[in-house]
Amino acid sequence: MSKNRVKYGVKKDLGQVLKEENKFRKDLKLTKRRGKNIEKLKEVVYKLANGHALPPKNRDHNLSGNYSGFKECHIEPDWLLIYRITEIELILIRTGTHADLF
Template sequence: MFQVDLFKEVLQTLLEEKPLAEKQRDHALMGNYTGFREYHILPDWLLIYQIDRGTLLLVTSRTGTHSDLFKK
């Protein structure tokens, strides 16, 4: 179930350029997602995002479970 309030809270934190909670394991991605970051909103609900500070644009790429996002 998509929890809109949690999603909005994370987006607001990113837009305000505040630090994200360490326990949600924000980290850089590699391979096809080089230049993007992954943040665990919940243990199996991920947000793949990119921030372009030059234009102050937040690009929210994808959200979903590990299997939704990374199945091959």
């Protein structure tokens, strides 16, 4: 792996800078314990960080209420990713089931 690569296959010199919130890291540990295929998450994060549109199956959309200003997409039907994109950062906020997050 080249030195300019970071997690999820996102290159530092391409796309967004990747930032993981502490809550996301805890959620990710739980997701791994549940036996989820983390490669699916990596594929979605790679696309987001490099400015690629997600396919319709990921149901990418804006959130409201407590998560106003954030976006959510589906990794699987009941496995979600909450994130925020700025001009320079992709911030991974939370991941988990509907029951975990809402």
